[in-house]
Amino acid sequence: TADDDLAKDASQERIQPTLERCPDLDGLLLDNRLDKTNWKIRTKLCTLDVAGAKGDVVLQQNPYEEVYCDEARNYRPGLLQMVEKRQRSYEEPKTFIFTSAGKVNDELDVFYRQGTCFEWVFPCMGCGTEMLLNWKAVKYDEQNSVGVYCGGCGHSHLDIPAVRRHLLDSGHWQAQNLSPTQGVVSYHWNALLPPWIHWADLVAEWKRANAQKKLGNIEPLKVFVTETLAEPWEERVEQADYAALIERSNGTG
Numbered sequence: 397t398a399d400d401d402l403a404k405d406a407s408q409e410r411i412q413p414t415l416e417r418c419p420d421l422d423g424l425l426l427d428n429r430l431d432k433t434n435w436k437i438r439t440k441l442c443t444l445d446v447a448g449a450k451g452d453v454v455l456q457q458n459p460y461e462e463v464y465c466d467e468a469r470n471y472r473p474g475l476l477q478m479v480e481k482r483q484r485s486y487e488e489p490k491t492f493i494f495t496s497a498g499k500v501n502d503e504l505d506v507f508y509r510q511g512t513c514f515e516w517v518f519p520c521m522g523c524g525t526e527m528l529l530n531w532k533a534v535k536y537d538e539q540n541s542v543g544v545y546c547g548g549c550g551h552s553h554l555d556i557p558a559v560r561r562h563l564l565d566s567g568h569w570q571a572q573n574l575s576p577t578q579g580v581v582s583y584h585w586n587a588l589l590p591p592w593i594h595w596a597d598l599v600a601e602w603k604r605a606n607a608q609k610k611l612g613n614i615e616p617l618k619v620f621v622t623e624t625l626a627e628p629w630e631e632r633v634e635q636a637d638y639a640a641l642i643e644r645s646n647g648t649g
Contacts, residue, residue, distance in 0.1 A: 398470035400448035406466065407434045407446045449475055459485035462492070469498035469622075476503060497622040500630040511573065511582030516589055518567035521559070522551025526570070529563065529588050531625050534595070542595040544588070555595040564591065587624045598624060 415421055415437065424440045426432065437444040445458065449471045463479050465471070476493075483489035498504050517526045525548045527533065535552070536542040543552035553559045569583065576582075587593050601624060605616040618629050 398448065398467055399450045402467075403446050403448040404434045407437075411444070411446065412437065456482075459483065460489070461486040462490045465491065465493045465495070468493050468495040469502075469504055473503060476507070497626050497628045500628045502628065505628045507580070508582045508584070509573065510577040511580035512576045513572040514569040514581070514583045515572055516563075516567055516585055517570045518563045520546040520549060520551055521553060521562060522546055523549040525549070529567070529586070531586065531588070534588070534599070536596075536599050540596045540599070542599055544595075560591045563589070584626060586626045 412432065415425060421439070426438050426440065432438070435446050437446070445460075449465070449468075459482050460479075461483065463483065465476070465479065468476065476491075479491055483491065493504070493507075495504060516529050518529060519525065520527050523546060525546060527544070527546055529544065533544045533547065534542065535545050541554065543554045545552050553563070573582075587598055588595065601620055605620045608614075608616045621627050622629050
């Protein structure tokens with residue numbers, strides 16, 4: 397995680413309870429209080445170290461076969477390279493990075509684009525053409541009717557249970573980079589995919605962010621792009637221009 401406080405919370409609230417509930421680990425966790433602290437969890441198979449990314453001590457002291465990096469966009473520059481160097485003691489090390497997006501061409505963006513760049517696609521319910529589930533395909537009207545439109549036949553996939561079920565049951569991950577760096581597998585998805593998130597709520601968030609942009613506050617739009625769409629932010633005025641919002645609401649964008 398980004399710092400020691402977040403690491404401590406993650407250990408207490410997420411990691412340890414998950415391990416204790418896992419039936420496959422029954423009998424493998426050690427009960428001695430020294431074997432289970434906020435920073436170190438020992439099992440009969442391995443030792444788990446939990447640390448904040450602001451301190452390099454743990455990485456400098458020990459090599460690791462597997463490293464899990466949470467919200468890596470908050471890491472200082474160069475830390476992911478240090479992780480890679482500390483894994484060279486192992487023949488087949490693995491690094492798992494979970495994070496929201498940062499900025500265009502930053503360390504994480506470049507790393508993602510070097511990988512497979514898997515995106516969620518689904519067949520259009522009108523013509524069968526496979527579609528990317530992205531914000532560019534979203535259109536809506538003032539009655540809060542929101543749909544994902546097919547660029548080929550124009551079919552509108554509305555936010556109703558049958559459509560959301562189709563997106564999940566008939567969709568699949570599709571690599572967008574056919575020449576990835578060997579061993580680098582990357583995935584991207586946005587808030588349109590989870591079925592419990594209503595698309596009308598995303599449109600409302602989009603409208604609020606653009607309204608704030610017109611008043612000179614760009615931060616809500618940055619949050620929408622990097623958190624809701626999970627896309628890297630690009631510092632330019634054309635990003636999510638308000639005119640495009642008007643066109644989209646009129647069904648022309």
